[in-house]
Amino acid sequence: MNGIQVDMNRLKKGEVSLGTSIMAVTFKDGVILGADSRTTTGAYIANRVTDKLTRIHDKVWCCRSGSAADTQAVADIVQYYLDLYTTQYGTPSTKTAASVFKTLCYENKDNLTAGIIVAGFDDDTKKGEVYSVPLGGSIHKQKYAIAGSGSTFIYGYCDKNFKEDMTKDETIHFIKHSLSQAIKWDGSSGGVIRMVILTESGVERLIFYPDEYENL
Amino acid sequence: MAGLSFDNYQRNAALAAKSHSQQPKATSTGTTIVGVKYANGVIIAADTRSTQGPIVANKNCAKLHRISPRIWCAGAGTAADTEAVTQLIGSNIELHSLYTSREPRVVSALQMLKQHLFKYQGHIGAYLIVAGTDPTGAHLFSIHAHGSTDVGYYLSLGSGSLAAMAVLESHWEPEMSKEAAVELASQAIQAGIFNDLGSGSNVDVCVMEVGKDAEYLRNYLTPNVREAKQNSYKFARGTTAVLRESIINVCEIDEEEVCVHAAA
Amino acid sequence: MTSIGTGYDLSNSVFSPDGRNFQVEYAVKAVENGATSIGIKCDDGVVFAVEKIVTSKLLVPKRNVKIQGIDRHIGCVYSGLIPDGRHFVNRGREEASNFKKLYSNAIPIPAFADRIGQYVQAHTLYNSVRPFGVTAIFGGIDENGPHLYMLEPSGTYWGYKGAATGKGRQTAKAELEKVIDQNSEGFSARDAVKQAAKIIYMAHEDNKEKDFELEISWCSKSETNGLHKFVEGELFDEAVEYAKKEIAGDEDSDSDNAMSSDDEDAGPDVATTTETPATEGNADRDGDIEIE
Numbered sequence: 091m092n093g094i095q096v097d098m099n100r101l102k103k104g105e106v107s108l109g110t111s112i113m114a115v116t117f118k119d120g121v122i123l124g125a126d127s128r129t130t131t132g133a134y135i136a137n138r139v140t141d142k143l144t145r146i147h148d149k150v151w152c153c154r155s156g157s158a159a160d161t162q163a164v165a166d167i168v169q170y171y172l173d174l175y176t177t178q179y180g181t182p183s184t185k186t187a188a189s190v191f192k193t194l195c196y197e198n199k200d201n202l203t204a205g206i207i208v209a210g211f212d213d214d215t216k217k218g219e220v221y222s223v224p225l226g227g228s229i230h231k232q233k234y235a236i237a238g239s240g241s242t243f244i245y246g247y248c249d250k251n252f253k254e255d256m257t258k259d260e261t262i263h264f265i266k267h268s269l270s271q272a273i274k275w276d277g278s279s280g281g282v283i284r285m286v287i288l289t290e291s292g293v294e295r296l297i298f299y300p301d302e303y304e305n306l
Numbered sequence: 307m308a309g310l311s312f313d314n315y316q317r318n319a320a321l322a323a324k325s326h327s328q329q330p331k332a333t334s335t336g337t338t339i340v341g342v343k344y345a346n347g348v349i350i351a352a353d354t355r356s357t358q359g360p361i362v363a364n365k366n367c368a369k370l371h372r373i374s375p376r377i378w379c380a381g382a383g384t385a386a387d388t389e390a391v392t393q394l395i396g397s398n399i400e401l402h403s404l405y406t407s408r409e410p411r412v413v414s415a416l417q418m419l420k421q422h423l424f425k426y427q428g429h430i431g432a433y434l435i436v437a438g439t440d441p442t443g444a445h446l447f448s449i450h451a452h453g454s455t456d457v458g459y460y461l462s463l464g465s466g467s468l469a470a471m472a473v474l475e476s477h478w479e480p481e482m483s484k485e486a487a488v489e490l491a492s493q494a495i496q497a498g499i500f501n502d503l504g505s506g507s508n509v510d511v512c513v514m515e516v517g518k519d520a521e522y523l524r525n526y527l528t529p530n531v532r533e534a535k536q537n538s539y540k541f542a543r544g545t546t547a548v549l550r551e552s553i554i555n556v557c558e559i560d561e562e563e564v565c566v567h568a569a570a
Numbered sequence: 571m572t573s574i575g576t577g578y579d580l581s582n583s584v585f586s587p588d589g590r591n592f593q594v595e596y597a598v599k600a601v602e603n604g605a606t607s608i609g610i611k612c613d614d615g616v617v618f619a620v621e622k623i624v625t626s627k628l629l630v631p632k633r634n635v636k637i638q639g640i641d642r643h644i645g646c647v648y649s650g651l652i653p654d655g656r657h658f659v660n661r662g663r664e665e666a667s668n669f670k671k672l673y674s675n676a677i678p679i680p681a682f683a684d685r686i687g688q689y690v691q692a693h694t695l696y697n698s699v700r701p702f703g704v705t706a707i708f709g710g711i712d713e714n715g716p717h718l719y720m721l722e723p724s725g726t727y728w729g730y731k732g733a734a735t736g737k738g739r740q741t742a743k744a745e746l747e748k749v750i751d752q753n754s755e756g757f758s759a760r761d762a763v764k765q766a767a768k769i770i771y772m773a774h775e776d777n778k779e780k781d782f783e784l785e786i787s788w789c790s791k792s793e794t795n796g797l798h799k800f801v802e803g804e805l806f807d808e809a810v811e812y813a814k815k816e817i818a819g820d821e822d823s824d825s826d827n828a829m830s831s832d833d834e835d836a837g838p839d840v841a842t843t844t845e846t847p848a849t850e851g852n853a854d855r856d857g858d859i860e861i862e
Binding site: 175178179180182183185186188189190193 | 671672673674675678681684
Binding site for chain 2: 105106129131134136137139140141157158159160162163166201
């Protein structure tokens, strides 16, 4: 480096990263978020049971990928914003949550490594929604979204197998198979598969161990 | 000239390349620290070696820091930073506790530490295991210098963390007794002491049980006590022959008594 | 209680010994002399109407718009110092825009009222500013239905079924009470437009010697798809016709007002009509404020 060229390494030296496989899928009754559980520092697994599915509001959650420090900080700030929003204006929509994520990620894009999927259930419309907020801070409404280093391996699988308005069991099956493949081919993904299900009836958490998902 | 100037950056780079003396470098502690949750509380443990490059700077330093009476913190990374950040957040936690008239919570210390470290973007080289008890129970977290945090039943950090984690992964089990947990943690630290060059000397332990005062066990184990020497290595008088003797008076000292009378 | 010369009316941030803020009270006086503005809440929306005194025959009819939009779903009308009102609306637009930019949805009207209310209140605290010389009536439709608010120079605001301010407020309020009572079983936006026109015409009766233009806007779920729009065309003409008929019926038609709208120079964007009773040309409003 000579002061003119810039360090192109996205992660700062020694930074903890979420080399990740994450996804969120809308279905008949709402939306399901899924993620692996591996956190790495270089070649070392810093945490093999990480929880990358983070609550932003009662029924708005997000999947985090990129720098652990950055995504945790951003998620904390969005959670604060939505708490404030709730006291002032009432329950925020998933779109509103995604919009706040976008604002933070876009305005600080030079200092952040954060790829986030925002997913939530709207109690008024009884519908699940998924927004993808990738690295540059753009925002994309999708029927389902995949992200993280492991997602590259499952674009084809997901495109072929996703169907609109699946049942809860079909959706869990779809996510489990997708992430199983992502984990299999991506060295930076691994551990357990975590899921969070957002529906009318509330929030449900699931966990799948390697014994179960490796030999599907 | 308008705009940013990178002259100094280039000058420093050129100076660093030319100079024979080493550029200033932060003291980094090769360390092994662990934290283990057990049935009714949590413990943390650390080795006591502090290094400056290849030199052992301190054979018995303290890496367990008190944030509040029942929240303790084990630090790895830059020694000065772990000490400073721990004391700063310790002060703020005490003020917060006085202000709210409540016992400090581990999550509060965690949030304050992570926000402080995130603000400094990794330039504060503190890698911490934060543990403690509060009205909501026992808690165990780790924080990396960039501000990311993890939760766990057992955690290890520092250059000896791989050796320690190997022990924890093979012997940890849920709902252990306090004694078993202390034994496991000290075994994990010893794995670091004996297998990692950056770690060494003794084992410090701090036990935090729900509803009880924290027990700080300084030098809980001392597996590296220096053995007494088998022989005396003093040389007997006269071992060295006297070849010549000469005494030189460098100066003369005259002694004289002077009486001083105080004026009126 | 006399206040002149006591000094308590010179500064914004100082109370008088009996706990009054004279600067705010003077601002209210400015409003009380302003042209009449009203707002009516109906079943699925709100209607705004304002009396525009024609201060010069040289003014181009329909070209001097008073009611303003704050967001696509919020309208606003005010009485008092016009430039203060313009600034008020600009600030309101900023608030609405900032909210939409951050949260990606339109600002709820109660939230808007709260924000702009705080802004107006802040102008009663500092020596470097003076209070707003307007009382604003604003409202519209959000996800919770129609809302109507009136905000005073002190920063206080209340939610109303019908609101009136300005010179003719007493007449207007009395009439609003009647109208809202009569329509308690159901009040369509179209009916509210007609009633609004009538009320402005009635409120103008005490100020007959001066010319005025009528301006009406509305924001209704069924009629304007939740957007704030000006009332124009047939409905507007119908409302004016109804208003005049009602006035004539009430007072045995003591004036034969000649309609003189639809001039060739009038643009299509805003529909208003000019009343031209035979009065003296230049009717400058005297802005003297008296403190008793």
